[in-house]
Amino acid sequence: MNTNVFSYLLPGTGSHVASWWNDLFSFVMWISIFFFVLLIGITLAFVYKYHHKKVDKVIDSHGNTSLEILWTIVPTILVLFIFAWGWLVYKKMHRPPAGSFEVRVIGQQWRWKFAYNNGKNTVGELIVPVGKRIKLLMTSEDVIHSFFIPDMRVKQDVVPGLYTALWFEATKPGEHVIYCSEYCGGLHSNMLATLKVLPHDEWLEWWRKQEKTERDLSIPPEKRGEGLATKYACTSCHSVDGSALIGPSFRNLYGRTEKLTSGRSALVDEDYIRNKILKPNSDGVVGYPQVMPSFQGQISEEEIMDIIAFIKSLKD
Amino acid sequence: MYSDTATDQEEKNNYLNHSKGIKSWLTSLDHKRIGVMYLFSILIFFLIGGIFALIVRTELWGPTKTFIDANTYNQAFTYHGTIMTFMVILPLIPSAIGNIILPMQLGARDVAFPRLNLISYYVYMSGALLAVITLFVGRVDTGWTFYTPYSIRTGGATILVLAGAFLMGFAAILTALNFIVSVHKLRAPGLTWTKLPLFIWCLYATNIIQMLATPVIALTLMLLTFERLMGIGIFDATLGGDPVLFQHFFWFYSHPAVYIMILPAMGIINEVIPVFSRKNIFGYGGMAFAVFGIAIVSFVVWGHHMFTSGQSETANFIFSLITMFVAVPTGIKMFGWIATMYQGSVRLDTPMLYALSFLFVFLVGGLTGVFLATLPLNVHLTDTYFVVAHFHYTMVGGAIMAFLAGLHYWYPKFVGKMYLELPARIGCLITFVGFNTTFLPQFVMGIRGLPRRYYDYPPEFTQLNQVSTVGSFLIALGIFWTFLFLIISAYKGAKAPRNPWGANTLEWNTSSPPYYENFEKQPIVTRGPYEYHS
Numbered sequence: 001m002n003t004n005v006f007s008y009l010l011p012g013t014g015s016h017v018a019s020w021w022n023d024l025f026s027f028v029m030w031i032s033i034f035f036f037v038l039l040i041g042i043t044l045a046f047v048y049k050y051h052h053k054k055v056d057k058v059i060d061s062h063g064n065t066s067l068e069i070l071w072t073i074v075p076t077i078l079v080l081f082i083f084a085w086g087w088l089v090y091k092k093m094h095r096p097p098a099g100s101f102e103v104r105v106i107g108q109q110w111r112w113k114f115a116y117n118n119g120k121n122t123v124g125e126l127i128v129p130v131g132k133r134i135k136l137l138m139t140s141e142d143v144i145h146s147f148f149i150p151d152m153r154v155k156q157d158v159v160p161g162l163y164t165a166l167w168f169e170a171t172k173p174g175e176h177v178i179y180c181s182e183y184c185g186g187l188h189s190n191m192l193a194t195l196k197v198l199p200h201d202e203w204l205e206w207w208r209k210q211e212k213t214e215r216d217l218s219i220p221p222e223k224r225g226e227g228l229a230t231k232y233a234c235t236s237c238h239s240v241d242g243s244a245l246i247g248p249s250f251r252n253l254y255g256r257t258e259k260l261t262s263g264r265s266a267l268v269d270e271d272y273i274r275n276k277i278l279k280p281n282s283d284g285v286v287g288y289p290q291v292m293p294s295f296q297g298q299i300s301e302e303e304i305m306d307i308i309a310f311i312k313s314l315k316d
Numbered sequence: 317m318y319s320d321t322a323t324d325q326e327e328k329n330n331y332l333n334h335s336k337g338i339k340s341w342l343t344s345l346d347h348k349r350i351g352v353m354y355l356f357s358i359l360i361f362f363l364i365g366g367i368f369a370l371i372v373r374t375e376l377w378g379p380t381k382t383f384i385d386a387n388t389y390n391q392a393f394t395y396h397g398t399i400m401t402f403m404v405i406l407p408l409i410p411s412a413i414g415n416i417i418l419p420m421q422l423g424a425r426d427v428a429f430p431r432l433n434l435i436s437y438y439v440y441m442s443g444a445l446l447a448v449i450t451l452f453v454g455r456v457d458t459g460w461t462f463y464t465p466y467s468i469r470t471g472g473a474t475i476l477v478l479a480g481a482f483l484m485g486f487a488a489i490l491t492a493l494n495f496i497v498s499v500h501k502l503r504a505p506g507l508t509w510t511k512l513p514l515f516i517w518c519l520y521a522t523n524i525i526q527m528l529a530t531p532v533i534a535l536t537l538m539l540l541t542f543e544r545l546m547g548i549g550i551f552d553a554t555l556g557g558d559p560v561l562f563q564h565f566f567w568f569y570s571h572p573a574v575y576i577m578i579l580p581a582m583g584i585i586n587e588v589i590p591v592f593s594r595k596n597i598f599g600y601g602g603m604a605f606a607v608f609g610i611a612i613v614s615f616v617v618w619g620h621h622m623f624t625s626g627q628s629e630t631a632n633f634i635f636s637l638i639t640m641f642v643a644v645p646t647g648i649k650m651f652g653w654i655a656t657m658y659q660g661s662v663r664l665d666t667p668m669l670y671a672l673s674f675l676f677v678f679l680v681g682g683l684t685g686v687f688l689a690t691l692p693l694n695v696h697l698t699d700t701y702f703v704v705a706h707f708h709y710t711m712v713g714g715a716i717m718a719f720l721a722g723l724h725y726w727y728p729k730f731v732g733k734m735y736l737e738l739p740a741r742i743g744c745l746i747t748f749v750g751f752n753t754t755f756l757p758q759f760v761m762g763i764r765g766l767p768r769r770y771y772d773y774p775p776e777f778t779q780l781n782q783v784s785t786v787g788s789f790l791i792a793l794g795i796f797w798t799f800l801f802l803i804i805s806a807y808k809g810a811k812a813p814r815n816p817w818g819a820n821t822l823e824w825n826t827s828s829p830p831y832y833e834n835f836e837k838q839p840i841v842t843r844g845p846y847e848y849h850s
Contacts, residue, residue, distance in 0.1 A: 008760075009759075009760055009763045009764065010763060010764070011763070011764045011765045020692075021692055021693070021696065024690065024692060024693060025687075025693055028686060028687055028690060028693065031686075032683040032684075032686065032687075035679075035683065036679060036680070036683060039650065039651075039654060039675075039679060040675075040676060040679070042654055043654050043657070043672065043675060046654065046657040046658055046660075046662070047657065047662055047664070047672065050593070050657060050658070050659060050660050050661060050662045051662050051664070052594070052661040052662055052663050055660075055661040055662075058594050058595055058659065058660055058661050058848070058849060059659040060595055060596055060847075060848070060849045061595070061596065061598070061658075061659070062596055062598075062599070062600065063598045063599035063600070063601075063602065063652075063655075064598075064599075064655075067651075067655070068599050068602050068648070068652075071647065071648065071651045072644060072647075072648060075643060075644050075647045076641075076644050079640040079641070079643050079644070079686065079689075080640065082640070082686065082690055083636060083637055083640045083689075083690065085690075086636065086690040086691045086692055086693065087633065087636070087691060089691075089692040090632070090691040090692045090695070091629075093692050093695065094629065094695075142465070142469075143463075143465045143466040143469070144463060144464075144465065144466070144559055146624060146699060148699070148765070148767065150696065150764065150765025151765075153692070153695065153696040154695065154696075155624050155695050155696060155698065155699070156624050156626070157624050157625050157626050159553070159559055159560060159625075159626050160465060160553040160554070160559065161553025161554075161557075161558070161559065162553075162560075162626060164626045177765070177774070179765065179767045180767070181698075181699040181700065181767035181768075182463070182699060183390075183459050183463070183466070183768075183769040184466060185390065185457065185466050185470060186386060186387065186390070187386060188390075188769060188770070188771070189386070189767075189769075189770035189771045189772045189773065190772060244385070245386075246386075289387075289471065
């Protein structure tokens with residue numbers, strides 16, 4: 001993009017907007033450096049020159065009105081200029097241009113789901129073509145999140161009960177990190193996604209590819225289940241190696257006896273797992289927060305069976 | 317000269333030895349004793365809040381789990397923020413130092429309502445204890461900002477912390493009322509409004525903000541409590557409420573709150589720089605008006621915390637524009653302090669070293685505020701470490717450095733002993749270096765996109781995080797060192813004269829430590845607070 005003297009500080013520059021952002025940032029940075037060096041320099045000079053051991057007589061004063069007027073007016077003009085430049089960039093950055101390609105975004109503790117106009121869905125990755133203006137229409141299923149793509153310099157809170165939007169246009173193919181940047185509890189810092197910008201042909205190929213609605217019967221059920229555990233983001237809260245994340249680990253889960261908040265104990269069998277997937281918080285496990293989302297209506301009975309097979313396979 | 321009223325009699329009957337025993341302290345109506353009680357309580361909470369900071373920074377040594385899990389981390393930063401804002405920085409300078417100094421600077425015997433003063437202390441303590449109890453009963457993990465809907469749904473003892481903050485807010489309102497009435501009614505003969513020390517002007521402006529803004533947070537926290545308890549549906553989207561409304565209510569107070577934190581700090585700097593430059597403050601009138609300019613503007617910029625919240629472009633335009641204007645009176649004060657040293661006679665005793673440190677760190681904090689006021693820059697920088705660094709530079713760098721300046725400046729008056737100068741300067745140096753080491757890397761982390769309140773972070777941020785963590789332990793060392801030697805000084809320090817710094821304000825007119833009723837004879841004021849030559 002443009003090489004910037006402050007590029008050590010900056011993330012990638014993925015769009016024209018990011019480039020305009022860099023220019024404004026550099027200007028404010030230079031002004032800040034100028035005033036910082038000026039004021040600290042003068043302070044140190046005064047401390048040195050007027051150190052009491054060097055001074056015979058103090059020349060007292062009440063102030064200087066012209067100086068006060070000067071250092072009121074000049075900063076006012078400067079900040080107004082910065083404000084105006086900022087407003088011009090902001091308008092371009094904030095208002096999605098007409099004809100933008102729309103993708104819907106749903107934020108949910110703790111993953112990003114993307115829904116495209118042709119019925120495709122992805123979790124954790126946003127796939128877009130290079131050089132096209134992309135508008136994201138966003139809402140949350142639970143608490144406030146915030147969708148942040150540093151390389152594009154765009155960010156917008158994702159709020160339950162209303163739609164918010166942001167837009168960007170990637171100038172080159174590549175991958176960019178997406179963060180959740182509004183604290184949303186538990187795994188806020190794991191609520192990442194990837195922006196994948198594809199060259200137009202590659203993107204078109206992806207766009208046209210049908211989602212595999214058939215189960216791949218050539219692989220064992222636990223392998224299918226492993227893929228589903230990633231697709232439905234089970235593994236963002238349930239580890240496979242025994243460590244406790246937000247929910248109980250899947251390792252050695254099958255066949256265990258869990259203590260529930262109602263006081264009763266339950267054997268983790270196939271029925272238990274299915275119930276937890278569909279009605280997770282009806283009687284939660286003691287010691288874990290009751291925050292699991294329900295997958296009722298989203299997941300088929302066959303997919304549940306594959307996931308159960310996967311969980312069963314995770315034993316020492 | 318002020319009529320010299322310090323006598324041997326005053327020293328023999330000072331506020332420390334006037335009556336003995338813990339009951340005489342806990343039921344004292346003496347503003348000096350109440351201020352000391354506030355000081356000790358707040359410093360204990362500062363220690364607790366500091367420990368949480370070290371827990372947070374230690375966990376952030378590595379990109380994944382270092383020693384605690386995500387939930388514990390979220391609680392740690394919540395307690396760090398809640399304790400430091402509500403229990404430490406907000407009351408620190410006004411209720412501790414202000415309580416001790418304000419009546420003396422007015423030439424008065426006490427505040428207007430001494431009993432109300434004591435009640436305020438107990439209201440503050442009950443609020444603080446309620447908040448601290450939640451560490452053992454339920455805990456809180458919402459962040460100190462309590463954003464809905466998360467704060468409605470999350471488990472834990474959120475309501476107790478909200479109640480604690482409510483009570484502490486009330487204590488602030490009562491103290492503010494007390495101070496305002498004192499300034500109007502109890503000024504010594506000759507102490508006209510234009511001869512008031514600027515510390516008093518700054519406290520006065522702070523008190524006005526406290527009285528007007530604090531009720532808003534009280535009501536907000538009450539509404540959140542009702543939402544949690546009864547589902548009234550004001551902030552909960554699933555009940556037809558508006559989660560963003562909470563942010564408006566919260567920030568309507570919490571933005572002026574940061575000026576409650578910084579204006580008293582500026583007040584201290586206004587005292588220290590003229591004394592240690594032996595020169596009149598540059599532009600007394602401008603300095604006083606700037607403080608009121610900041611106070612008034614502080615009420616109409618709250619939306620700059622919400623540029624990406626979903627609020628309208630019109631709101632964003634207005635809040636960004638007005639926020640820019642805060643830079644102007646703040647700049648006037650910075651320039652004025654520097655100009656005060658011009659052609660003066662500068663001494664670099666510890667209070668002045670802290671004041672100079674304040675100028676450095678507050679300048680960084682203020683300039684980074686301009687970045688955040690600029691709309692498109694804010695969109696990228698908000699909710700990242702850039703903001704964390706900005707507010708630590710202004711609040712810790714600003715308020716805490718100024719507090720330490722004031723603590724050392726008035727130490728001889730409070731304690732009757734001089735603090736040990738060389739260890740104090742070393743403490744200042746360690747704290748200053750530690751502070752910049754901790755927070756300077758955080759600006760870089762933020763610009764590069766690292767969001768705040770992150771338990772795990774991408775591995776490329778490891779080095780910057782580790783530098784920051786090392787810095788945080790340096791701050792801890794600096795603070796411990798400083799307070800260790802302040803305690804040692806109480807025993808080993810030289811006896812303090814009435815006015816070791818040659819200052820002009822009335823608190824230096826009584827003995828060190830002060831006579832229990834401040835002055836045996838009513839002082840009379842004949843010249844300005846910073847006139848050392850005439």
